[in-house]
Amino acid sequence: MQASQTVLERRYAALGLLLIAPTVLVFCAVIVYPLVSAIYLSLFSIFTPTLQGEWVGLDNYRTLLAKDEFWSSLVNNLIWTVGTLTLQILLGVGMALVLHQNIWFRSLARSLILFPYFISTVVAVLVWKWLFNDLYGILNHLMLAVGMIDMPVDYLGTMPNAMISVILVGAWKFFPFVVIAVLARLQTIPDALYEAARIDGAGPIARFFDVTLPQLRDVLVVIIMLRAIWDFKEFDMIYLLTGGGPITSTQTLPLLVYKEAFALNQMGMAAAYAVVMMLIMLVFMIVYIRRTRQEADT
Amino acid sequence: MAAVNFDKVVKSFGAFTAVHGLDLAIDEGEFVSLLGPSGCGKTTTLRMLAGLEFPTSGEISIGDRVVNDLAPGERDIAMVFQSYALYPHMTVAQNIAYPLKKRGVPKSERGAMVQKTAELLQLTELLSRKPRQLSGGQQQRVALGRALVRDPKVFLLDEPLSNLDAKLRGYMRVELVELHRRLGRTMVYVTHDQLEAMTMSDRIAVMEGGRLQQFAPPTEVYRAPANRFVAGFIGTPAMNLIDGEIRQSGGTWQFHAPGLTLDCPPLLDSARPGPACLGIRPEGVVFGSGPIEGVVQVVEQTGHENIVVARIGADMRLTGRVGAERVWQAGETVRCGIDIDRAHIFAAGAAGERLNRPGLRPVEAPAVIKAAR
Numbered sequence: 097m098q099a100s101q102t103v104l105e106r107r108y109a110a111l112g113l114l115l116i117a118p119t120v121l122v123f124c125a126v127i128v129y130p131l132v133s134a135i136y137l138s139l140f141s142i143f144t145p146t147l148q149g150e151w152v153g154l155d156n157y158r159t160l161l162a163k164d165e166f167w168s169s170l171v172n173n174l175i176w177t178v179g180t181l182t183l184q185i186l187l188g189v190g191m192a193l194v195l196h197q198n199i200w201f202r203s204l205a206r207s208l209i210l211f212p213y214f215i216s217t218v219v220a221v222l223v224w225k226w227l228f229n230d231l232y233g234i235l236n237h238l239m240l241a242v243g244m245i246d247m248p249v250d251y252l253g254t255m256p257n258a259m260i261s262v263i264l265v266g267a268w269k270f271f272p273f274v275v276i277a278v279l280a281r282l283q284t285i286p287d288a289l290y291e292a293a294r295i296d297g298a299g300p301i302a303r304f305f306d307v308t309l310p311q312l313r314d315v316l317v318v319i320i321m322l323r324a325i326w327d328f329k330e331f332d333m334i335y336l337l338t339g340g341g342p343i344t345s346t347q348t349l350p351l352l353v354y355k356e357a358f359a360l361n362q363m364g365m366a367a368a369y370a371v372v373m374m375l376i377m378l379v380f381m382i383v384y385i386r387r388t389r390q391e392a393d394t
Numbered sequence: 395m396a397a398v399n400f401d402k403v404v405k406s407f408g409a410f411t412a413v414h415g416l417d418l419a420i421d422e423g424e425f426v427s428l429l430g431p432s433g434c435g436k437t438t439t440l441r442m443l444a445g446l447e448f449p450t451s452g453e454i455s456i457g458d459r460v461v462n463d464l465a466p467g468e469r470d471i472a473m474v475f476q477s478y479a480l481y482p483h484m485t486v487a488q489n490i491a492y493p494l495k496k497r498g499v500p501k502s503e504r505g506a507m508v509q510k511t512a513e514l515l516q517l518t519e520l521l522s523r524k525p526r527q528l529s530g531g532q533q534q535r536v537a538l539g540r541a542l543v544r545d546p547k548v549f550l551l552d553e554p555l556s557n558l559d560a561k562l563r564g565y566m567r568v569e570l571v572e573l574h575r576r577l578g579r580t581m582v583y584v585t586h587d588q589l590e591a592m593t594m595s596d597r598i599a600v601m602e603g604g605r606l607q608q609f610a611p612p613t614e615v616y617r618a619p620a621n622r623f624v625a626g627f628i629g630t631p632a633m634n635l636i637d638g639e640i641r642q643s644g645g646t647w648q649f650h651a652p653g654l655t656l657d658c659p660p661l662l663d664s665a666r667p668g669p670a671c672l673g674i675r676p677e678g679v680v681f682g683s684g685p686i687e688g689v690v691q692v693v694e695q696t697g698h699e700n701i702v703v704a705r706i707g708a709d710m711r712l713t714g715r716v717g718a719e720r721v722w723q724a725g726e727t728v729r730c731g732i733d734i735d736r737a738h739i740f741a742a743g744a745a746g747e748r749l750n751r752p753g754l755r756p757v758e759a760p761a762v763i764k765a766a767r
Contacts, residue, residue, distance in 0.1 A: 288479035291446050296540070297467035297496035306492070310483035 137367035144361040156368035165344065165352065166369070173348040176263060176334070177327045183267035184323060185316070188274020193308075195275065196282045206279070213272035221336040224265050228252055255345045258338050262346050265337060266327065274319055281315040282308070321384035325377055349373045396457030396547040396580060397422045398443065403452030405438050412438040414604045415452070420582065425574050427583045427591035430601035431627070437552060439601070440584045444473050444550050456548055467496070472541035473550040476557065478533045480525040480540070487512075487521040490539045497544070511543040531562045542577075549581040555590060567593055588628050592616065600624050607745070618752035622740040625673045631701055631713045633673045640670040640739060640749070649739060653707040654686065656732060658739055658750065665749040669742035674732050676701065679714035681722070684731020688712060693722045704728055
């Protein structure tokens with residue numbers, strides 16, 4: 097009996113290996129190899145067009161840490177991430193609460209709200225650039241019309257306008273993700289909890305803080321972690337909107353990596369920046385993994 | 395502590411009317427069960443009393459105050475939900491203290507009140523735990539604690555025992571009755587479980603199709619059901635209901651069904667000859683002797699008694715409750731009779747009202763069984 101069980105167990109194990117093998121292979125090819133390769137490249141000084149290089153050890157890292165541009169980009173990166181993420185969460189939770197109510201056209205509104213998230217970044221940025229345009233943009237036009245400003249505002253060419261604009265567009269583009277996740281959680285909060293709170297004498301605000309928010313806490317932690325990682329490495333939106341400008345005022349680390357690799361042709365240096373970025377995001381990832389593990393345990 | 399009064403209360407959801415002109419007067423300190431099958435309007439009634447639903451018309455009052463326009467939190471009620479609805483992120487102590495906190499009871503007093511409630515419900519050891527760390531029965535007690543701590547005028551309980559296993563349910567029934575006796579508060583209890591309603595209530599309000607069918611003490615509901623619905627709904631196994639007609643010959647009333655003629659129990663003056671229904675509880679059916687011949691179909695042995703289902707004629711079934719000492723076999727021919735003093739006559743139709751005079755006491759002496767094939 098014992099022996100046959102073991103044979104069966106072995107057969108299951110073999111099947112398991114067979115089923116998991118394709119995923120592991122693909123994972124190695126597209127994640128592990130590039131990761132190891134990036135770390136390896138960061139130890140060389142490489143000229144991008146020829147990919148010729150020489151071993152420099154940790155020199156790239158020494159140079160990088162001594163560079164003002166790295167630190168200013170890191171600060172920009174943090175300002176962008178914290179700014180846009182905060183707005184995304186506030187907007188997302190607020191909108192999810194509205195869409196959770198029995199309002200007219202709720203289904204339509206729920207579909208429309210996803211629009212910014214689904215639209216291509218290039219298209220979205222082009223539209224926003226026109227909206228922001230200081231000569232023809234509707235934003236300036238409207239603000240002039242109602243007398244809020246006397247002169248057109250340069251939204252993308254001066255500071256702090258450029259950073260604020262990038263943060264706002266980022267919030268607009270990505271808050272629907274928060275809406276979907278929060279809305280999904282809101283729908284699972286039992287009505288009885290709200291009813292119990294009403295009978296216990298809790299008003300609408302108390303019900304939000306004592307029932308809704310605690311119930312959203314777990315999903316919010318996951319959303320914040322995921323969106324922090326995704327926003328931290330956001331490239332295309334910022335690159336297309338400001339190109340990191342004016343000068344380097346909105347240049348974040350991903351833009352710096354791109355600049356090093358393809359404008360300055362320093363692939364090794366770019367790899368070193370990328371590795372440092374990865375280490376910073378590792379902190380977020382560890383928190384996220386710990387969090388999900390805790391949830392799995394409870 | 396306060397009386398509760400429903401005055402011509404109607405509740406409609408769009409075209410559907412869940413409660414039709416309900417009149418119900420619950421006395422101060424009474425334990426009343428709202429009993430009925432799913433969709434009978436009992437939960438809607440309770441929710442209207444709680445302020446979670448608004449009546450379409452009519453008045454609801456608690457004590458001498460009409461509460462129609464009061465929010466749930468202003469009605470001075472407490473409610474125990476079927477799902478317990480404990481706040482999952484709060485500890486047991488915080489859950490119990492929550493209604494006090496929301497009503498501005500100073501923190502210094504809250505602790506003592508929570509402690510007192512916890513002692514009453516044997517929750518002292520669990521005060522620092524979260525709801526998910528508790529068993530179903532413990533969660534149930536916390537939900538009760540949250541209701542008790544504030545000493546409200548009326549307790550509302552919405553099927554609070556239905557998520558517990560049978561043994562715990564039996565235990566909690568006794569606990570609740572004991573609690574009601576000790577507190578003397580008005581309690582309104584919603585259930586679809588007739589055993590709970592019968593064992594715990596001072597009075598039962600039987601509901602069906604959004605209408606009150608009968609509002610009476612458990613014994614009366616059992617022994618003198620107001621209509622055919624109540625007769626069929628209350629009692630396990632259910633009352634035998636035999637369709638036929640009543641005829642008057644001379645001064646006596648007789649009930650006729652295919653293959654069955656019986657003298658009726660004393661009827662009300664309002665009784666008129668015509669289609670009717672005879673109701674007899676399984677304990678009113680005599681097996682082993684009597685003028686009716688049947689064939690045993692099913693025997694359910696419960697240990698202390700047997701439930702015997704016999705087929706009479708082509709399509710009539712008679713269920714009887716008999717002693718466990720005699721073992722009946724399926725297929726066996728059996729003679730049976732009906733104890734007419736325990737029988738009821740109802741008007742025709744699903745909710746036909748009772749036509750016989752109420753006889754609340756079971757008849758001690760063996761009744762004369764008159765039946766003919």
